[in-house]
Every structure is written in structure tokens, then in C-alpha cells.
Amino acid sequence: MASMTDRTRAASIMDAILHGGTAPTYPTALHLRLMTAQGSNTSNGTESTSGNCPGYTAGGVAITFGANSAGVSTSSNTPSWTATGSWSTVTSVEIWDTAGTPLRWFQGALTANITGVANGDTVQFASGAVTCDASVW
Amino acid sequence: MHLVQCANKECTAVAAISSGDVDIHDALDAAGCKCCTQPHNHGKAARDTGVPCRPVTITLAGTEVS
Numbered sequence: 396m397a398s399m400t401d402r403t404r405a406a407s408i409m410d411a412i413l414h415g416g417t418a419p420t421y422p423t424a425l426h427l428r429l430m431t432a433q434g435s436n437t438s439n440g441t442e443s444t445s446g447n448c449p450g451y452t453a454g455g456v457a458i459t460f461g462a463n464s465a466g467v468s469t470s471s472n473t474p475s476w477t478a479t480g481s482w483s484t485v486t487s488v489e490i491w492d493t494a495g496t497p498l499r500w501f502q503g504a505l506t507a508n509i510t511g512v513a514n515g516d517t518v519q520f521a522s523g524a525v526t527c528d529a530s531v532w
Numbered sequence: 533m534h535l536v537q538c539a540n541k542e543c544t545a546v547a548a549i550s551s552g553d554v555d556i557h558d559a560l561d562a563a564g565c566k567c568c569t570q571p572h573n574h575g576k577a578a579r580d581t582g583v584p585c586r587p588v589t590i591t592l593a594g595t596e597v598s
Contacts, residue, residue, distance in 0.1 A: 484553065490597055503597035506533050511555030515539070515587030524593040531596075 401499055402437055422492030422500065427474045427525070428455035433487035433504050440487055440502060448512070449480030454497075458490060458525065466529040475519035482512035488525070501527060533594050536560050539587040540567040556590050 404419050411418040429451060434440030443451045461471045486508050490501040512518060536547040536556045545566075547559035 488595060488597060501597035503595060505592065506594045507549045507551050508553045509534070509556070509590065509592070510553050511557050512590070513557065513587070516556070517539075517587065517589040518592070519589065520592045520595070524591075524595055526594075526596045528596060 404498070404500065420494075422494070422498075424493045425458050425460075425500070426455035426491050426493055426497070427458035427520070428453075428489045428491055429476075429485045429509075430487040430489055430502075431483050431485060434489065434502055436502070439499055440489055442489070443483070443485060447483040448476075448478070448485065449482070449514075450478040451476050451482075455489075455491065458520075460525075460527065463529065468527045468529075469523045470520065470525035471522055473519050473522055475517060478512045478514055478516045478518065480514050482509070482518075485509040485512075485518075490525075533592075535591045535593070536563075537589050537591070538565045538567045539589060543567045556588060560588055 407416070407419045410416045429443040429448065430440035431443050431447060432441035442453055442455075444453055445451060456474045456476070457472065458470055458474050459472045460468045462468070485505065487502065487504045489499055491497045491499050509518060534549040534556070536549065536559050537543065538545060538560060543565055545560060545563040547556070547563035547565075549556070549559055
């Protein structure tokens with residue numbers, strides 16, 4: 396996966412560096428959202444819902460990252476959901492902030508789709524499972 | 533990559549899904565898990581009958597966002 400999700404925010408960061416402009420308001424907390432259809436770097440994907448993925452709540456759950464090392468930041472917690480029914484296929488994830496009007500900051504496809512989740516199953520991301528690589532911004 | 537394990541903590545079967553679109557219960561079945569008490573074990577057939585199957589845990593790793 397490459398490039399920061401929303402080019403307008405990436406551009407404003409770049410502009411602040413190049414011209415001393417105003418940087419965007421940086422997030423204070425982030426949520427990991429599951430997607431049934433991947434978006435692009437300029438458009439949102441289709442988020443899972445409590446209807447097609449029972450046990451999932453729109454808006455996602457908290458995700459945290461460790462300090463960047465050699466250009467790569469890795470997730471440091473274990474976002475998790477327990478299914479209360481059969482899920483539609485999950486293909487990708489997005490990372491949003493938690494502002495009053497949340498903004499999307501990153502997105503990416505899963506290495507493999509999540510298929511066949513049934514009632515009672517647990518879906519979780521291991522610590523370190525999600526990475527952000529500065530080299531692909 | 534996804535690692536799929538049975539909810540039975542003593543079960544040693546692990547299914548690794550590295551790409552594509554593989555049903556997690558079928559993958560656990562193929563990995564040799566025999567913990568489900570239903571005769572059809574894990575897998576799609578179990579769910580199609582509506583008979584509860586022992587839950588599984590799917591752990592995801594290696595997702596890069598940018």
C-alpha cells in the first residue's frame with residue numbers, strides 16, 4: 396500500500412514544510428475501522444456495519460502506535476472484536492481520528508481477506524500487526 | 533497473514549492464511565483441528581446446518597497502512 400490516504404492533508408503537511416504554512420490539526424487518538432470494500436488514497440472505503448458484521452460497531456476501536464523506527468511505525472495494542480453473527484468478507488482497514496467530525500488518515504488492504512467469521516469468533520490484530528511506512532507516503 | 537486457532541486453548545492446530553479469500557473455519561479444519569464436538573467439525577458445512585461450532589480466534593498480522 397502506498398501514499399497517505401487523504402492527499403489534502405499530506406499536501407498541507409508538505410506545504411507547511413515548504414512554505415511555513417499552517418500544519419493540519421494532528422489527531423490525538425486513532426481508531427481502526429474494518430472495511431468490506433477498500434477505498435483509495437482519495438476516497439473512503441465501505442465500512443463494515445453492525446448489520447453485515449454483527450459485533451462490529453461503526454467507527455472502529457482504538458489503535459495505538461509505537462515510536463517510529465527506521466521510518467516504520469508499528470501498532471502497539473490489540474484491536475479486537477467478538478462476532479455475534481456471521482460476517483461479510485472484510486478486505487481492508489482504515490485509520491481515522493476521533494474528532495467530532497472524524498477524518499481518515501491512512502488506509503490499506505489486508506494481506507488476506509477475513510472470510511467466514513461466525514458467531515462467537517474473535518477477530519483481533521496482533522500487536523505490531525499494522526505498520527505505517529514513511530517511505531511509501 | 534492471518535493465524536486461525538480454535539477457542540480450545542489446548543488445541544495445537546494453527547491455520548495460516550497468507551493471501552486470498554479462505555474461509556477461516558475451513559482453514560482450521562484443514563489444519564487438523566478436531567475440537568468441535570459436532571460430527572462435521574469446523575467448516576462451512578457446520579454453519580450451513582445451523583449447528584453451533586466451537587468458536588475460533590483469528591489473529592491478523594502484517595497489514596501495512598499508509
